[in-house]
Amino acid sequence: MAHTVEDRLKKFRQQCRAAGLALTHQRETIFRAVVESGGHPSPERIYGLVKRRIPAISLATVYKNIRVFLDAGLLREVTVHHGTMLLETNPEDHHHLVCVGCGAILDLEQEAVEPVQLRRRPPAGYRIFRPRVEFLGLCPGCARKKPEKSSHL
Amino acid sequence: MAHTVEDRLKKFRQQCRAAGLALTHQRETIFRAVVESGGHPSPERIYGLVKRRIPAISLATVYKNIRVFLDAGLLREVTVHHGTMLLETNPEDHHHLVCVGCGAILDLEQEAVEPVQLRRRPPAGYRIFRPRVEFLGLCPGCARKKPEKSSHL
């Protein structure tokens, strides 16, 4: 389970070849910036990091390649709901089924899931109110159209 | 546990009074639209519904009041990360601690949580790849500054 930056870049190059993606200096630099940044960076943040090494790079290139990496399963994103705000209309605590194909969200009653148990104490000073589960999957329509998406959730 | 529209509007009026919010026709119409729309509506969708009853209303008013409702705990949103895309840099499956105060996200190793168990079969045709848990709470900094947020996660 060695996840050194170099290991991940090596795998990245293999996956690019396998996916038929040209291996450009920009792409490697963008991917490296994501891996090295740690945490949960935004495209804007990656752009800032990459620009140090490639001052001429454009923000659109960063966005485009992040999208390419996501589609090819080389990267994951934190949420499929970025973009627009969505409101809950169900006032009860509940969980969600999230379609990674089309972003559709279905409610699951809290009772449909065994209570979520933390095995360890949360980090010091952190207060937890409630756990919410997202089941990532494909809705019937998307499962029919793009079953291959299963590979990279 | 009666959640009829009228019940929820009655509670809405009480909560407005308790929070010192003026009870306007617009606000009631917006809140009603959210409750009646069901599912996970966007501000744009609410705007469309409200405009049928108040043709002169502006999109900014809808946004402004949704924000007021969220801050007062009268509504919840599906995610605190809407707006900008955030990438994972941790290649392993894992869970998240999410601070509802500042939006900060902390990774929790998958092993820190008991395996999530669905008690029922998912809806027909739906394929599930993996569950992801978000523990909604407050990070140490926000817990110190706004402990009252606890009321509405």
Added chain:
DNA sequence: TTCTTGTTTAATAATAATTATCCAAATGGC
């Protein structure tokens, strides 16, 4: 290597989502 072709990049414009500003109008305690 060099050539050829399809892909990728950078710049720019366009679009979508959200927030801020400012003044008129409506609300609520008295």
Added chain:
DNA sequence: GCCATTTGGATAATTATTATTAAACAAGAA
């Protein structure tokens, strides 16, 4: 109903993201 305060609507501004296109580059064949 009266007045101080809050709210609403129009508009502009900001932020996040995608589309377009000509020029530069990568990868495989010769």
